[in-house]
Amino acid sequence: MAKWKVYLTRELPKPALDMLRAEVDLEMNPHDRVVTREELLKGVKGKDGLLSLLTETIDGEVMDAGLPTLKGIANYAVGFNNIRVEEATKRGLPVSNTPGVLTETTADLAWTLLMASARRIAESDRFQRAGKYKGWAPMLLLGQDIYGKTLGIVGFGRIGEAVARRAKGFDMRVVYFDAFRRKPEEEKKLGVEYLPFDDLLRQADFVSIHVSLDETTHHMFSTKQFSLMKPTAHLVNSSRGPVVDERALVEALKAKRIAGAGLDVFEYEPEMVPGLAELDNVTIVPHIASASVETRTKMGTMAAANLLAMLKGELIPNLVNPDYVKYRKP
Helix, strand or coil: CCCEEEEECCCCCHHHHHHHHCCEEEEECCCCCCCCHHHHHHHHCCCCEEEEECCCCECHHHHHHHCCCCCEEEEECCCCCCECHHHHHHCCCCEECCCCCCHHHHHHHHHHHHHHHHCCHHHHHHHHHCCCCCCCCCCCCCCCCCCCCEEEEECCCHHHHHHHHHHHHHCCEEEEECCCCCCHHHHHHHCEEECCHHHHHHHCCEEEECCCCCCCCCCCECHHHHHHCCCCCEEEECCCHHHECHHHHHHHHHCCCCCEEEECCCCECCECCCCCCCCCCEEECCCCCCCCHHHHHHHHHHHHHHHHHHHHCCCCCCECCHHHHHCCCC
């Protein structure tokens, strides 16, 4: 019996590749870079399954290039805004993601950026490497304390809650804003306080963003929001780049309307807007929130399991569009 044919847009950790190769004929992007649009359209042609990354736009054109053989799309990410899910549903194609697995790892990275921004770690590292350190000085590279300050969490899902748990060790007051407020008993148990968005911005010493990207959160942070924040406040974004108006952020950092920022994601990723890289009061890392061996491996095996379930017609563990069955041809 012939194996299913699968196209993988980028190399994954070995355990995930082993899972796939045991049951499918795997074709993989051989380059250590994002697959081009032309390569993607060619690669999916005649395939039974597609395993994609958040770096690819999977729209109707890509899906049609894979039809009629294409049976499903597994995304190697928690988010799936790179996939036109409604187009997949109309074509009877299931879509899956890898939720839950990167919660703690992403919270770790958010906390890393918060501390690095507050204590000017990246700037201090550059200072030392450049041979500028001439001896201890009372005013050298002064940062800000974290202990006892107010942490504002915007988006209080699993990752936001994990960040809040870490704040307890620093005896921080934790306030949050979310479209769906938690029940009073939950807030009490977690030791958090709900605030309207503008009030959170006015009161927080550190603001950590954990919302998903949609039309309501695009540029959720722009000139107005930065003007509400304390001049000593720091912004951390480990969610999605376009949640922050990056040009407005550059202006706010230049003008010292806020003290600093820590960014894992960018509005025009992988590019940054002009001026951002030159600023000393921003810590920037290349989208590594989930980049631990353990987490990236688990994401890979989850994505592989999702895709294999699609091919076998089994229950799909992390299905995001259950309505696809209404449109699926027998």
